[in-house]
Amino acid sequence: MTRRSLLYAFARPRLKVTKLEVIPIRATERTVWLFIRLCTDRGLTGLGEASDAFGFASTSKVNAQKMEAELNAFFELVQGRSPLEIEPYRQQGEPRARAGGLVAATAYSALEQALWDLSGQALSLPIHALLGGAVRQSLPMYANINRTTKPRTPEGFAATAKRAVAEGFGALKAAPFDGFPPPGAGQAAINQATDLGIACLEAIRAAVGPQTKIMVDCHSFFDVERAVAVARRLEPVKLAWYEEPVNPKRVEETVEIRRRIQQPMAGGEVLFGVDGFAPLCQRRAVEVIMPDVKHCGGIREMTHIAAMARAENVKVAPHNPAGPVSTAASAHLCATLANFEILELQWGEVDWRSDVLSPPEQIQKGSLAISERPGLGHALNARIIQQRRI
Secondary structure, rough: OOOHHHHHHHHHHHEEEEEEEEEEEEOOOOOOEEEEEEEHHHHHHHEOOOOOOOHHHHOOOHHHHHHHHHHHHOOOOOHHHOOHHHHHHHHHHHHHHHHOHHHHHHHHHHHHHHHHHHHHHHHHHHHHHHHHOOOOOEEEEEEOOOOOOOOOHHHHHHHHHHHHHHHOOOOEEOOOOOOOOOOOOHHHHHHHHHHHHHHHHHHHHHHHHHHHHHHEEEOOOHHHHHHHHHHOOOHHHHEEEOOOOOOOOHHHHHHHHHHHHHEEEEOOOOHHHHHHHHHHHHHHOOOOEEEEEEEEHHHHHHHHHHHHHHHHOOOEEEOOOHHHHHOOOOOHOOOOOOEEEEEEEEEEOOOOHHHHOOOOOOEEEEEEEEEOOOOOOOOOOHHHHHHHHH
C-alpha cells in the first residue's frame, strides 16, 4: 500500500463533516463575498466561496434565503460523511445543481471546494498535489479594473489602468459597455453607448502603451452585427481577447462573430459542466474558455472541462471576479493545467483584500504564488470576518 493510500485509509473513517457555516462579507456597496465553512468532528474546517450568483442583487434578503436553502440542501449530502468522499457528493448533487440554475450550481460548487480543502488538510497535502501535482509555482494574473473605475469615463478608465500597471500587472480587463441600452432602445442612445465604450478602451491603450494586454468583457450586450462592427472599430486597440459579445450559449452566433473579426474570442463565465463548454470548444467558437470554479461545478469538474478544451486546442483562463477563497481554489487547479492561460483578479476593490485570508494571498507584480500548505492553504482571518460580516 502506498503512503497516500495509508493516509487515506487512516483519515477517512476518523473525520466527518458536522456543520455548515455561511459567512457573507461586505466588500463594497455593490459586492458581497459569500464564503462557506464546513466543520468536522476533528476540528478541521474547509472553505468554499459562493459569490456572484445573483449579480448586483446578491445582497437582497430573498436571494440570500434562496442561496442558504440551496447550500443547506447540498450540505445534507455531506453531513456525517468523510470529506474525502468527493465523488459520491458530485454524483449525488449534480442533478440538482444542473436543474436548479446558477444559484444551485454555485452552492454545489462551493461545498465541493470546501471538501477539497478538508481532504488536503486531512492528508497533509495541498490541493494541487491531490490533483496530480503543480507544473508551475506562480500564476500570471490580469487585473479586472471594471468595478474600481470611477468615473466610468475614458479619463477614469485610463487613470485606473495606469495604477494597475504601476503595480506590475501586464494584462487588464474592463467592461466599459456596462449600462448598454436594452434591445429596442433608440438608435441615438445605442450609438452613444457604443462610442463611449470604444473611447474608454482607446484611452486605456493610450495610457498603458503597446505592451500591456487589454481584454474587454462585453457582457453579451450586442447582436451579431453590432458585435462585428464594434470589434472592427477596436482593431487599433489590439485586444488580447473579445469576451462574450453575445451570450456564449448562442454558439452559432458566436461562431459567426469569430469568423468575421480579427480578435481572439473568449467566454463561458457562468456555464456549467463539460457539456456546457463542449459546444464552444468543439465548434472552435472561442480561443479561450472561462470556467468559474464557483459556477462550473467546482474543482474536479473544471479539471474535466480543461481536459476537454485541451483536446480541442482551446486555452483556459478562469473567470474569477470574486473574493480570495475562490482565487485560492482556482490557483490550485490552474497550477496543474497544461492549457492554462491567465487567472482573473478583481483588482483594487478593497485595500484590505489580502488580509481576509490567513496567511494572506501573495500577489506580487501581477503573479499569484501557489500555496504549498495543506488544502487551500488558508483560513479566514477572524478579525476581518468579525469586522465585515453582515
